[in-house]
Every structure is written in structure tokens, then in C-alpha cells.
Amino acid sequence: MIPVRSLNRKTVAVFGLARTGLGAVAALAAGGARVIAWDDSSTARDLGGQAGAQPVPWREWPWEEISALVLSPGVPLTHPRPHEVVLHAGQAHVPVIGDVELFAHEMRPDPNTKGRAPVIAITGTNGKSTTTALVGHILKNCGFDVQVGGNIGKSVLELGPPGPKTIYVLEMSSFQIDLAPGLVPDLGVLTNLSPDHIDRHGTMENYAAIKERLMRHTAPDGQVVIGVDDDYAAAIFTRLSGRGGGACPVSVGKVLGRGIFVVDGLLYDARAGRAIKVMDMADARRLQGAHNWQNAALAYGAVAPFVSDAHAVAAAIASFPGLAHRMEDVGGRGRVRFINDSKATNADAAARALAVWPDIFWIAGGKPKEGGIESLSAFFPRIRKAYLIGEAAQGFARTLEGKAPYEVSGTLDAALAHAAADAERSAAPAPVVLLSPACASYDQFKDFEHRGDVFRTLAAGVAGSREAAR
Numbered sequence: 001m002i003p004v005r006s007l008n009r010k011t012v013a014v015f016g017l018a019r020t021g022l023g024a025v026a027a028l029a030a031g032g033a034r035v036i037a038w039d040d041s042s043t044a045r046d047l048g049g050q051a052g053a054q055p056v057p058w059r060e061w062p063w064e065e066i067s068a069l070v071l072s073p074g075v076p077l078t079h080p081r082p083h084e085v086v087l088h089a090g091q092a093h094v095p096v097i098g099d100v101e102l103f104a105h106e107m108r109p110d111p112n113t114k115g116r117a118p119v120i121a122i123t124g125t126n127g128k129s130t131t132t133a134l135v136g137h138i139l140k141n142c143g144f145d146v147q148v149g150g151n152i153g154k155s156v157l158e159l160g161p162p163g164p165k166t167i168y169v170l171e172m173s174s175f176q177i178d179l180a181p182g183l184v185p186d187l188g189v190l191t192n193l194s195p196d197h198i199d200r201h202g203t204m205e206n207y208a209a210i211k212e213r214l215m216r217h218t219a220p221d222g223q224v225v226i227g228v229d230d231d232y233a234a235a236i237f238t239r240l241s242g243r244g245g246g247a248c249p250v251s252v253g254k255v256l257g258r259g260i261f262v263v264d265g266l267l268y269d270a271r272a273g274r275a276i277k278v279m280d281m282a283d284a285r286r287l288q289g290a291h292n293w294q295n296a297a298l299a300y301g302a303v304a305p306f307v308s309d310a311h312a313v314a315a316a317i318a319s320f321p322g323l324a325h326r327m328e329d330v331g332g333r334g335r336v337r338f339i340n341d342s343k344a345t346n347a348d349a350a351a352r353a354l355a356v357w358p359d360i361f362w363i364a365g366g367k368p369k370e371g372g373i374e375s376l377s378a379f380f381p382r383i384r385k386a387y388l389i390g391e392a393a394q395g396f397a398r399t400l401e402g403k404a405p406y407e408v409s410g411t412l413d414a415a416l417a418h419a420a421a422d423a424e425r426s427a428a429p430a431p432v433v434l435l436s437p438a439c440a441s442y443d444q445f446k447d448f449e450h451r452g453d454v455f456r457t458l459a460a461g462v463a464g465s466r467e468a469a470r
Contacts, residue, residue, distance in 0.1 A: 001023075001026060001027055001030060001157065001158060001159075001160075001161075002027055002103060002106055002156075002157050002158075002159060002160075002161055003027055003030035003031040003106075003161075004024075004027045004028045004030070004031040004033065004102045004105070004106060004157065005031040005032065005106065006031070006102075006105040006106060007028060007031060007032075007033040007067060007068065007102075007105075008031055008032035008033060009032055009033070009034070010033050010034070010067040010068075011033070011034045011035075011036065011062070011065045011066050011067060012028050012033045012034070012035055012036075012066065012067055012068050012069075012070060013035075013036050013037065013038075013058070013061055013066050013068070013069045013070065013094075014028070014035060014036070014037040014038075014048070014053060014069075014070045015037070015038055015039075015058060015069060015070070015071050015072060015075060015083075015085050016039055016071065016072025016074060016075050017037055017038075017039035017041070017044035017045065017047060017048040017053075017072075018039075018044065018072060018074070019155050020072060020073060020098065020099045020155040020156075021037070021039070021044075021048070021070070021072050021099075022044075022047055022048060022051050022155075023099055023154070023155035023156070023157040023158045024070045024099040024102060024155075024157055025037055025048055025051040025052055025053040026051040026052055026157070026158075027099075027102065027157035027158075028052070028070075028102070029051065029052025029053070030052070034054075035052055035053040035054065036053060036054050036055075036056045036061060036066075037053035037054070037055060037056070038055060038056060038057055038058040038061075058085050058088075059088075063088065063089075063092035063094060064092070066089075066092070066094050067094075068094065068095050068096075068097055069085070069086075069089045069094050069095070069096045069097070070097060070098065070099060070102065071083075071085070071086065071096050071097070071098060071179060072098075073098055073173060073175035073176050073178075073179060074175070076200065077096065077175070077178050077179065077200075078178075078200075078201070078202070079199065079200050079201055079202045080199060080200075096179070097179050097180070097181075098175075098176055098178075098179025098180055099155055099156055099157050100150065100156050100170070100172070100176050100179065100180035100183055101179060101180040101181065101182050101183065102157060103156040103157055103183075104180060104182045104183040104184065105182065107119060107162070107168070116162045117162035117163075117166040117167060117168055118167045118168070118186040118187070118306070119167075119168045119170065119183075119184075119185045119186050119187075120135060120167065120168065120169045120170065120185060120186065120187045120188075120189065120302055121150075121170050121172050121183065121185035121187070121188050121189070121214055121218075122135065122169070122170065122171050122172065122188075122189040122191070122298075122302070123171070123172040123173070123174070123177065123188075123189070123190060123191070123211050123214055124189070124190050124191025124192050124193065124211065124227070124233075125191070125192055125193050125194045125196045126191065126192055126194070126291065126348065126349060126352070127191040127192065127291060127292075127294060127295045127298070128151070128171050128172075128189075128191050129151075129152050129171055129323060129326070129343075130287075130292065130295045130322075130323055130326055131189060131191055131295045131298050131299050131302075132148060132150075132152050132169055132170070132171040133148065133152065133320075133323050134287075134295060134296065134299040134317065134320050135148075135169050135189075135299045135302045135303060136148035136169045137316060137319075137320050137321075138299060138303045138307070138313055138316040138317065138320075139167055139169070139303055139306065139307070141312070141315070141316040141319070142303070142306075142307045142309070142312055142313070142316065143165065144165050144166070144167050144306070145160075145163050145164075145165045145166045145167070146166075146167055146169060147159040147160055147166060147167070147168045147169070148169045148170075148171075149168075149169075149170060149171075150170035150171045150172055150176065151170075151171040151172060151173045151176060152171040156168075156170060167306065170185075172214060174196075174197055174200070174201065174207060174210045174211060175197075175200065177210050177211070177213060177214045178210055181217075183214070183217060184217055184218070184219050185214070185217070185218050185219065185222065186218070186219050186222045187218065187222050187223050187224070187225070187302055187305060188214055188215045188217075188218040188222070188223075188224040188225070189224070189225045189226075189298055189301070189302050190211055190212075190214075190215055190224070190225070190226045190227060190233055190236060191227050191233075191294065191295070191298055192227045192229065192230050192233050192294070193207075193208050193211060193230055193232035193233045193236075194230060194232075194348055195207070204232070208232045208236070211236070212236045212239070212240075215236060215240055216240065220243075223246050223247070223248060223305060224240055224243070224246075224247045224248070225247075225248045225250060225260075225298055225301035225302055226240070226247060226248070226249060226250065227249075227250045227251070227294055227298060228249040228250065228251055228259075229251055229252060229253070229254070229294070237249055248260060248271060248301045248304075250294065250297045250298050250301055251297075252290050252291075252293050252294045252297065253290070255268075255275070256270055257270065257273070258270055258271060258272075258273055259271060260297045260298075260300055260301045261275075261297065262281060262290075262293040262294070262296070262297050265280060265281045265282055265293070266279070266280055266281070267279050267280075267281055267293070267296060267297055267300065267314075267317075269300070269304075269310065271301075271304070276310070278300065278310050278313070278314050279314035279317065279318065281293050281296060283314075283318040284296060284317050284318045284320060285318075286320055286321055286322030286329075287317070287320060287322070288327060288356050289327065289352055289353070289355060289356040290352075290355065291352040292327070292352075296317050299317070300313055300317070323343075324340070324449070324452065325340055325341070325342040325343040325448060325449060325452035326341065326343045327339055327340075327341050327352075327353050327356070328340040328341070328452070328456075330455070330456045330459045330460070331459055331460060331463045332463060333420075333424070333462070333463045334424065335423075335424075335428070335429065335430055335431060336420060336423045336424055336431050336432075336433060337430070337431075337432050337433070338416075338420075338432075338433050338455075338459035338462070338463065339353070339357075339432055339433065339434045339435065339436075340435055340452045340455050340456055340459070341353045341434060341435055341436035342435055342436075342437065342441070342448045342449070342451045342452030342455060343448050343452070344436040344437060344438060345366075345369070345437065345438075345439060345440050345441070345448055346369045346371075346438060346439075347369070347371060347372070347373050347374075347375045347376055347438045348375070349436075349438070350364070350373070350376060350436040350437070350438035351375070351376055351379065353434060353436040354376060354379035354382060354383075354434075354436065355379065357382065357430075357432040357434065358382055358428075359382070359384055359426070359428035359429075359430065359431045359432065360382050360383050360384060360431075360432050360434050361383075361384055361385055361387070361419040361420075361422055361423045361426075361431060361432065361433045361434065362383050362385070362386045362387065362419075362434050362436065363386075363387045363389065363409075363412065363415045363416065363419060363433070363434065363435045363436075363437070363455075364386055364387070364388060364389070364392075364396060364436065364437050364438050364439070365388045365389040365390040365391070365392040365393045365396055365437055365438075365439055366389065366390040366391065366392055366437045366439030366440055366441050366442075366443055366444065366445075366451070367390065367391050367392065367439055367440040367441065367442045367443040368391060368392035368395055368396075368439055368440075369438070369439060369440065372392070372395055372396065372399055372438075373396055373399050373400075373438050374399055376438070377399075377403065380400070380403045380404040381404075383404040383405075384405070384422070384423075384426060384428065384431065385404070385405040385406060385407070385419070385422055386400055386404055386405070386406040386407075387406070387407055387409040387414075387415035387416075387418055387419050388400075388406055388407070388408050388409060388415075389409055389410060389411055389412055389414075389415050389437075389444070390410075390437075390439060390443045390444050391439075391443045392438075392439050393408045393409075393410065394408070411444070412435075412444070412451070412454060412455060412458065413454075413458055416433065416435075416455065416458045416459065416462060417458075417462065419433045420433055420459075420462045433459070435451075435452070435455045437451070
């Protein structure tokens with residue numbers, strides 16, 4: 001834990017007692033603050049009390065005594081309209097911040113001074129979790145005390161205190177950036193940008209501006225690493241390319257005069273102007289597909305200021321075990337592999353998996369997202385058959401009609417059993433049963449992790465029993 005000493009003896013309010021809220025309560029209490037907190041869940045309030053907060057209904061808070069409101073990133077700050085607690089804080093002139101802002105105060109009390117340990121902040125629409133985990137993996141393999149958290153794993157204040165070789169690697173969502181105006185990372189990474197969370201930010205332009213703000217707030221002598229294969233991120237790179245610490249572009253498919261790029265599956269470092277081959281991405285078995293090549297290239301750029309040995313970085317990338325629910329190979333039987341890509345909760349994310357394999361028995365569906373799967377039509381020839389589940393099944397069936405074989409399976413267990421049996425009977429040399437739903441999970445599962453865990457368990461059962469596949 002990182003105690004928040006900057007608010008010692010101050011009254012601090014915490015609204016929302018999930019992972020980040022509970023971490024903030026414990027860190028504030030450890031630093032000597034008086035913490036009052038509220039959550040609509042009685043269970044969460046009990047946990048907050050155990051962490052060191054006094055549960056008080058927010059409408060009864062002594063606003064004149066409160067030095068800061070620590071808001072859960074899941075609570076609306078601006079759109080579709082601010083939560084009432086945010087409006088009350090504004091009327092009382094109480095700053096509204098998040099747990100990352102508390103972390104920033106402890107790491108760098110003066111924005112013009114170096115922090116006690118370097119901070120790498122990673123954001124973007126897709127790939128930020130894999131890139132964050134991969135950066136942490138590389139640095140750990142190269143001998144650093146790596147603390148990985150934020151929007152992945154532990155909340156930022158649950159991480160360990162800084163030591164001589166500590167580097168903090170933080171995944172940052174747009175919600176967290178909104179609540180952390182004082183975060184000054186030593187290195188910023190922007191993976192890519194596409195429309196997301198527009199309901200919370202109003203417009204795509206607002207969403208992109210929030211991501212750009214984190215890059216602009218990177219220390220003047222620090223660096224930013226930006227994927228330039230989409231128009232929004234490329235424009236941000238152009239605007240930041242003249243900054244003092246330098247901006248490094250990353251591309252997959254384009255040869256860059258300066259920067260880091262992957263062409264024909266080979267990762268090159270051309271930061272000094274001459275392209276030097278770093279590795280063949282085929283050696284990184286858990287990083288298949290162009291989107292994962294982008295993640296690897298971004299991670300290479302992020303660790304470059306800390307690790308000069310490109311061979312060591314390449315070896316670490318090759319040994320990366322991957323993340324659960326992100327094109328995760330969960331086993332197989334004979335020629336058939338089972339791939340858990342439950343994190344693909346929209347069509348753009350599913351496209352990344354559909355682009356990897358040529359013979360796919362595709363499990364898709366759930367709670368539908370706007371736009372459905374029409375944008376995936378270019379990948380339909382790769383689909384040997386689709387197995388549709390959840391609320392989206394009938395809509396997906398209409399889209400697939402006449403374009404790819406399908407059945408409405410209804411449930412994940414039926415879909416997996418049928419897909420495994422069909423894959424085994426097929427003539428495909430390397431058939432893949434792929435769960436990449438292109439949907440949210442909330443119609444049948446608690447979240448995408450729950451959906452992926454169920455798939456993994458079912459796949460293990462099918463792989464272990466020939467009778468289960470018949």
C-alpha cells in the first residue's frame with residue numbers, strides 16, 4: 001500500500017466503494033486522514049468501514065470540512081450528466097479527484113521535480129491491458145521491481161511503495177484520466193483510438209482530447225509513444241511531435257523513417273533513423289495477430305529508456321504468457337484448439353481475433369452493442385460456422401444469413417459442445433473454436449471474466465472427454 005500522507009488530518013470523502021474506492025480509503029486512513037464514505041451497497045459500506053472509513057450518507061456530509069471528494073471512476077463526472085454528488089461538490093468548491101490523483105500527489109508533490117520512482121502511464125481504446133501487462137513483464141524480466149496496476153489488477157494505491165529499482169506501470173482509462181489532472185508520468189503510451197464510451201464523454205472529440213491530455217501531461221523531459229495507424233492517434237502524434245522529451249511513433253504495416261514498426265511480422269527499431277531488426281513476432285506465441293504486434297511494438301518503445309539491451313527485451317516479449325480472456329489458448333483436443341477471447345465485447349475487438357485464424361468455429365453473441373456485426377463481413381469467409389448465443393443471437397443470424405453458416409445455440413455450453421463436434425468432424429487442418437462474442441456479457445453472465453471462465457471450464461471438459469464432444 002502507498003499511504004496518502006498529503007491529506008494527513010484532513011477530512012476526505014470517498015464516493016463508491018469498489019476496488020479503487022476501498023484502496024483509496026485504506027491509503028488515506030494509513031496516511032492520517034479522516035475518511036467518510038458512501039456506497040449504495042451495504043456490503044460495500046461494511047468493507048469501507050473495515051478499511052478505515054466512517055460510512056455516512058453523502059447527503060449528510062459536512063461539505064464545509066471536506067478537503068477533497070475521491071470519486072469512483074464508474075460514477076458520471078460530466079456525461080450524460082454529472083452525478084448529484086459531483087454537483088454538490090462543485091457548489092461547495094470541493095475538488096473532485098480519483099485515486100490516481102492521490103497517487104500522483106505522493107509520487108510527485110511538486111510537478112517540476114522528479115518523482116520517487118518512474119511512472120509509465122498507458123492508455124488507448126484497445127490493447128492497453130495487454131500492453132501494460134507486457135511492459136511489466138519485460139521490465140520484471142530485466143531486473144526491475146515492477147508495480148503494475150491502475151485499470152488492471154490492483155488499484156494504484158494498493159501497489160507497493162517505491163524502492164531503488166521500482167517502476168510503476170499504470171493502465172489508465174479515460175474515466176481515470178478525467179479524475180487525475182495532476183498525474184505527470186515519466187513516459188506516456190497511447191495505443192490507438194476508436195469510438196468508445198461516448199455516453200460518458202459526449203463526443204469522440206472529447207474522448208480523444210482526454211487521452212491526449214495524458215500525453216501532454218507527460219514530464220517535459222519524458223517521452224510519449226503513440227500508435228499512428230488510426231487517424232485520431234496519428235493527429236495527436238503530429239501535434240506532440242515537437243515536444244521537448246520527444247514523441248516516438250509506432251506502426252504495424254508501415255515502414256517509418258524514425259520510430260518503431262512491424263512489417264511482415266518482423267519488429268524493427270528505427271528510432272535512430274536506421275531500421276534494426278529486433279525480433280520475429282512468430283517467436284511470441286501468445287501475441288498473435290497484427291493488433292498484438294502493435295502491443296509489442298508499443299511495449300518495446302515504452303521500455304527502451306530503461307533497458308538498452310534489445311535482445312533481452314525481445315526474449316522477454318517472446319516469453320510473455322498473455323492475458324486471460326484475450327485470445328487465450330485454453331487447450332484443445334487433436335487438431336482443434338479452444339480460444340477464449342471473452343474480452344472482445346464489441347465488433348472492433350472481435351475483428352482482431354477473426355483476422356488471425358482461417359478456419360473458425362465462432363461463438364458469438366450476448367448483450368448486443370450498437371452496430372452489431374455488420375462491420376465484420378470481410379471476415380465471414382473465415383467462419384466455417386457460427387454458434388449464436390444470448391440476446392444478440394437473432395440479430396446476428398439476420399446479418400449472417402446467406403453469408404456464413406450458423407445456428408442459434410442459445411447458451412454457451414450448447415454452443416461449445418456443437419462447435420467442438422463440428423470442428424473435429426471438419427476437414428480443416430487446424431480448426432479453432434473461438435469465443436469472441438462481439439457483445440457485452442450482462443445478459444447471461446456477471447461480466448466478461450465470468451463468461452471467459454465458464455468457457456475455459458467447459459473447454460477443459462470437452463477436451464478431456466471424447467464423449468462430451470459427440
